[in-house]
Each structure stands twice: as structure tokens, then as C-alpha cells.
Amino acid sequence: MSDHPSTYQPGSAIERWLDTRLPIVRFGADLMTFPTPRNLNYWYTFGGILAFCLGVQIVTGIVLAMHYDASGAGAFLSVNRGIMRDVNYGWLIRGLHANGASMFFIAVYLHILRGLYYGSYKAPREVLWLLGCVIYVLMMATAFMGYVLPWGQMSFWGAKVITSLFGAFPVIGKPLTALLWGGFAVDDPTLNRFFSLHYLLPFVIAAVVGLHIWALHVPGNNNPVGIEVKSKADTLPFHPYYTVKDLFAISVFMILFAVFVFFMPEALGKVDNQVMADPLKTPAHIVPEWYLLPFYAILRAIPDKLLGVLGLAGALGVLFALPWLDFSKVKSMRYRPTYRTFFFVWIVACAALGWCGSQEPDGQIIKGFAGPIFIDYDINSVTWLSRIASLYYFAYFLVITPLLGLIETPLPVPDSLFTPVLSHPAGVPVGAAAAPETKG
Ligand code: HEM
Known part of the structure; x- marks a missing residue:
């Protein structure tokens, strides 16, 4: 698949000019014509859903950061009074961001399970898989630090429990924990560095996603049968076949997302986090x-x-x-x-x-x-x-x-x-065998 030849023809003088200097339109066009196995099912739409989730988290996160106060005294109120009550549609932006994190994880778990089931981690897609694992670890770190930012009881005590784990390492444990805390306890400096890293990491994730998709385009997609594509007849151009399928799946996913945001925005949260962080009062259950x-x-x-x-x-x-x-x-x-x-x-x-x-x-x-x-x-x-x-x-x-x-x-x-389609008792879906071949 890596030898997929470009079929892009610059349409205007400006496009020709740009193409010889920065062939970015060609790059996008080549992604659209990329030969994709014909038999990808809906489990293959979670990559697109994840890209959508990442976009939502970055956009809503940037708006939240405009109203957030990263100090122990101000964080809780800036979120629970400022953003939730005073900022226009602040409740919606926060609802999207907080529930968006859960949606992101639902999608990533299904994406990983799909990869495990179809053996997509095997040669020649090991690097694609490894980059996925890096994204997953980065997602966990980002979500954990984001959860600390509202500075509620669970934020504070969760941060304390998890950061204290680093203290378990011999020799480096204590200095490492002090570095994370920015002092000798979870306090303002901790909140500041978590805010800084929580803002940074989604962009690192976006960069690794770029590599992930690059690594996908070298061997091409695996598929539910798990055998490699043998000829052009096995593939379809990514657009319009999979752009439409992905957009449909994203739309259905958005319905589930909306149910959480509009009807049960706190269902996945913890009541303890509605109480401001108190270093002297440990919650009964962290x-x-x-x-x-x-x-x-x-x-x-x-x-x-x-x-x-x-x-x-x-x-x-x-x-x-x-x-x-x-x-x-x-x-x-x-x-x-x-x-x-x-x-x-x-x-x-x-x-x-x-x-x-x-x-x-x-x-x-x-x-x-x-x-x-x-x-x-x-x-x-x-x-x-x-x-x-x-x-x-x-x-x-x-x-x-x-x-x-x-x-x-x-x-x-x-x-x-x-073979699995032709031998299926339901027969060949109308038009499946007659679908046009990938160009190029
Ligand atoms: C922000 C997170 C992620 C994004 C945006 C993303 C995006 C994508 C996209 C667009 C595809 C192609 C479409 C598809 O197969 O669904 C893909 C494929 C793949 N991803 Fe991810 N991914 C993410 C996280 C992960 C993680 C955490 C893993 C594994 C630990 C992973 C493993 C894979 C594998 C193995 C494939 C190839 C699947 C196949 O061809 O059968 N991805 N990813």
C-alpha cells in the first residue's frame, strides 16, 4: 500500500505553484484516495471517532482555560461558580469537556479491543500498535491531571494517592515526588504544573496521532479477515466510502455523548468533587x-x-x-x-x-x-x-x-x-461486487 501512486492533478495555477513548493494539497488528496480494504466494518470507525474526541477536548479545553484560575484558593470557585454559572454556556463547555474525557475512553477501549480481536498489532503493524500504546498512556496521564484541576476533594486526594506512588521507588522516589509536587505536599505548585502539563499533553497526543496515522498508511489497514490485501480489487478509495461511514458513526456517537452532556452530566463524576479540596479531611473512599x-x-x-x-x-x-x-x-x-x-x-x-x-x-x-x-x-x-x-x-x-x-x-x-462475503448465506450485498476499483 505504501507504493500508492499519487493521482492528484493541480487544478489551477495557484495549486501548481503551491504543489512545487509545499505539496500539502497533494498530501490531503492522496489520503482521500488511499486504497482501503473493502470489508472494514463499524469497528473500524473508532479511529475517526477518536480523532473527533481529541478535537472536542482541545477546543473545549482551550475555552475552559480562558476562565480557569490555577491556584489553590481560586481553582474550585473559578470552575464551580465562574464557568458553571457566570460564563455564557460555560456549563455546556465544561459538560462537553468532562464527559468528553469519558467518551474518549469508551472509544479508545473499543478501538483497542478491535485491534486485539483482529490481530492488528502483528507484523507489519507493530509500530502502529506501539504508537497507539504511547497515545493510551498519554491519555491516562492527561485525564488524571485534568481531574485534579477543579480542586475538589477527590481531585486533591486522588492527586495525593497517585503522586505518592512514585515515592515507592528506592533512591529516586522521594526527589521524584518532590519534583512532581513542587514542594513537600500537594499544593499550589502541584496544581500549577498539572495545569501546564494538562494543556501541553493533548498537543503531544495530536502529534503522536499524526505518527500513528502515518504508520497506518505504510502497511495500510488490517481488516476483519486478517489477511493482507492482494490486489486493487480488494480495496476502495477512502473517500467517499469510509469518510461517509466514519461521519455516520461519529453522528451516532454524538447522540450518546449528548445524552450524557444534557441529561446526566454528573453521572460519571463523584459527589466528593463538589466539595472544595481540604488537606485536613480525607474522603472516606478515594x-x-x-x-x-x-x-x-x-x-x-x-x-x-x-x-x-x-x-x-x-x-x-x-x-x-x-x-x-x-x-x-x-x-x-x-x-x-x-x-x-x-x-x-x-x-x-x-x-x-x-x-x-x-x-x-x-x-x-x-x-x-x-x-x-x-x-x-x-x-x-x-x-x-x-x-x-x-x-x-x-x-x-x-x-x-x-x-x-x-x-x-x-x-x-x-x-x-x-470469500467470506460470497459464501455468506445472505449472499452478496447488492452493488458490493460491482463497486468501483481504487484509482491509482
Ligand atoms: C487519540 C487516540 C487515537 C486516535 C485518534 C487513533 C486513530 C486511528 C485511526 C484514524 C485509525 C484508522 C481507522 C481505524 O482503524 O479505526 C487507527 C488504526 C489503528 N489504531 Fe488507533 N488511534 C488512537 C489510539 C489508539 C490506541 C490507544 C491503540 C492501541 C493501543 C491504537 C491502535 C490502532 C491500530 C492497531 C490500528 C490499525 C487497525 C487495523 O488496521 O486493523 N490506536 N487509529
């Missing part, structure tokens, strides 16, 4: 936003602080390593029924971790006798469920994926993108 809960559960499942932090980092690390852990020659799980079953169990384990992360960690400790020594048993079922689910989470990547890649017998993989 929990992060829903999209970070599985990682929070892994962190808490491990009784040692440093090991917990390493477990959390490892949970992300295995995603980066995945292209080199899966030895199967077959990409799509459509043809890997055994692996697919383990994958669905992995999704259940992630959901279980998310639930565990939202629960109180009030473990009941009992003294027990194990062989010659007395030990403490934590009989809290939440803790144990998160341990079992964490174990499965890691086993899926480190044991099941490599092993099944070697021993599983996959179903026969079709030799063409057309």
Missing part, C-alpha cells in the same frame, strides 16, 4: 475515574507498594510487548476459536478489575496458621477477586497468548477478502 479503575485494582491487589506500582506499570507494559508475545500466523480471532474464548474471559477479567477498583478496600484480616508460622489472611472477597483477575490479566498475555500461538489449530483462513 477512587479514580471509571476508566482507570482496572489499573487501580491491580495496584491494590498487590500488598507491597513498590510491587503494586510495578504491577500497574507491567499491566501497561504487556500491551507494548504484545506484538512479540503472539506467535500465531493467523491474525484475526474469527479463525482462532480457542484464543477467542480466552480473549472474552480476559474482557470479563478487566470488567471485574474495574468493579473491584470501585469498591472499598476494607479487608478483614484474620490470623491463620500456615505450617509452622502464623500469617495474616486477608479474607476480603474484593481483594481476592482482584488478585484472581489480575493474575488472569497477566497470564492472558504472558502464558496463554504465546502458548496458544504455538499449539492452537486455527480454522481455515479464506484466501481472499471476498
Whole structure:
């Protein structure tokens, strides 16, 4: 696909002039004619939905920043009185930005699950996958810092819990935490640096998204069948086929987004954050936003602080390593029924971790006798469920994926993108076989 020849013809003297100096119109035109597999389903619209989400977050974020006061004394009021009540449509801008973060994560999780299911992380798309993982980590950091900015109780105490984790590292832990805090406690300097980084990171994400899309255009898209495109007949030009499909999906996504913004704007938030930060009053139950809960559960499942932090980092690390852990020659799980079953169990384990992360960690400790020594048993079922689910989470990547890649017998993989459509009982959709070939 990388050898997709340009079919752009400058239409006017100005376009010809620009084309020989900065061929930016040619670049856009080539993206539009890019040969895209014919069989992409709606799971392939989440990339476009994510680009839409990033745009919404940047635009609404810039407007919010115009009215935000990044000081411990002023932050809470600038958001809850200024933006929510005094600024024209401030409630709407904030509603879009705060719920937009959740929408962004819903889309990214579905985008990642799609990539896992169709084996899109495998050669030749490893760099595309790695860049996606970098985006995901940056998204988590950005969302976490954004959540601190309203300076409510959960903002403050969430910041305290998470930044204190860095203190678990030997030697560098303490200086690193002091650097993050800008002092010896979470305070004004912390809020200032979080605001600065929260403003910066979305632009870094946008730059990495640029690389992500570049890395996509070298090998071209994978597809639900998971075999590479063999000829021009397997593809369609990106525009109008996929621009229209993406726009339709974005419109449907906007309906869900609007339901949250207009009918339940606080559904995903925490009531504690309606109370101004108070360093002397710890909330009864400190929990992060829903999209970070599985990682929070892994962190808490491990009784040692440093090991917990390493477990959390490892949970992300295995995603980066995945292209080199899966030895199967077959990409799509459509043809890997055994692996697919383990994958669905992995999704259940992630959901279980998310639930565990939202629960109180009030473990009941009992003294027990194990062989010659007395030990403490934590009989809290939440803790144990998160341990079992964490174990499965890691086993899926480190044991099941490599092993099944070697021993599983996959179903026969079709030799063409057309075969599954032609052999479908519903027959060939009208016009599908007759759709025009990609130009160029
Ligand atoms: C701001 C976040 C992101 C944006 C805007 C974005 C954008 C896109 C777009 C436009 C595509 C092509 C259309 C599609 O396949 O849906 C794509 C493909 C892909 N993305 Fe992302 N992406 C993001 C995050 C991620 C993350 C977090 C991962 C994985 C960890 C990832 C992995 C992939 C993979 C593997 C493909 C190729 C899929 C295939 O061809 O089967 N992306 N992305």
C-alpha cells in the first residue's frame, strides 16, 4: 500500500505553484484516495471517532482555560461558580469537556479491543500498535491531571494517592515526588504544573496521532479477515466510502455523548468533587475515574507498594510487548476459536478489575496458621477477586497468548477478502461486487 501512486492533478495555477513548493494539497488528496480494504466494518470507525474526541477536548479545553484560575484558593470557585454559572454556556463547555474525557475512553477501549480481536498489532503493524500504546498512556496521564484541576476533594486526594506512588521507588522516589509536587505536599505548585502539563499533553497526543496515522498508511489497514490485501480489487478509495461511514458513526456517537452532556452530566463524576479540596479531611473512599479503575485494582491487589506500582506499570507494559508475545500466523480471532474464548474471559477479567477498583478496600484480616508460622489472611472477597483477575490479566498475555500461538489449530483462513462475503448465506450485498476499483 505504501507504493500508492499519487493521482492528484493541480487544478489551477495557484495549486501548481503551491504543489512545487509545499505539496500539502497533494498530501490531503492522496489520503482521500488511499486504497482501503473493502470489508472494514463499524469497528473500524473508532479511529475517526477518536480523532473527533481529541478535537472536542482541545477546543473545549482551550475555552475552559480562558476562565480557569490555577491556584489553590481560586481553582474550585473559578470552575464551580465562574464557568458553571457566570460564563455564557460555560456549563455546556465544561459538560462537553468532562464527559468528553469519558467518551474518549469508551472509544479508545473499543478501538483497542478491535485491534486485539483482529490481530492488528502483528507484523507489519507493530509500530502502529506501539504508537497507539504511547497515545493510551498519554491519555491516562492527561485525564488524571485534568481531574485534579477543579480542586475538589477527590481531585486533591486522588492527586495525593497517585503522586505518592512514585515515592515507592528506592533512591529516586522521594526527589521524584518532590519534583512532581513542587514542594513537600500537594499544593499550589502541584496544581500549577498539572495545569501546564494538562494543556501541553493533548498537543503531544495530536502529534503522536499524526505518527500513528502515518504508520497506518505504510502497511495500510488490517481488516476483519486478517489477511493482507492482494490486489486493487480488494480495496476502495477512502473517500467517499469510509469518510461517509466514519461521519455516520461519529453522528451516532454524538447522540450518546449528548445524552450524557444534557441529561446526566454528573453521572460519571463523584459527589466528593463538589466539595472544595481540604488537606485536613480525607474522603472516606478515594477512587479514580471509571476508566482507570482496572489499573487501580491491580495496584491494590498487590500488598507491597513498590510491587503494586510495578504491577500497574507491567499491566501497561504487556500491551507494548504484545506484538512479540503472539506467535500465531493467523491474525484475526474469527479463525482462532480457542484464543477467542480466552480473549472474552480476559474482557470479563478487566470488567471485574474495574468493579473491584470501585469498591472499598476494607479487608478483614484474620490470623491463620500456615505450617509452622502464623500469617495474616486477608479474607476480603474484593481483594481476592482482584488478585484472581489480575493474575488472569497477566497470564492472558504472558502464558496463554504465546502458548496458544504455538499449539492452537486455527480454522481455515479464506484466501481472499471476498470469500467470506460470497459464501455468506445472505449472499452478496447488492452493488458490493460491482463497486468501483481504487484509482491509482
Ligand atoms: C487519540 C487516540 C487515537 C486516535 C485518534 C487513533 C486513530 C486511528 C485511526 C484514524 C485509525 C484508522 C481507522 C481505524 O482503524 O479505526 C487507527 C488504526 C489503528 N489504531 Fe488507533 N488511534 C488512537 C489510539 C489508539 C490506541 C490507544 C491503540 C492501541 C493501543 C491504537 C491502535 C490502532 C491500530 C492497531 C490500528 C490499525 C487497525 C487495523 O488496521 O486493523 N490506536 N487509529
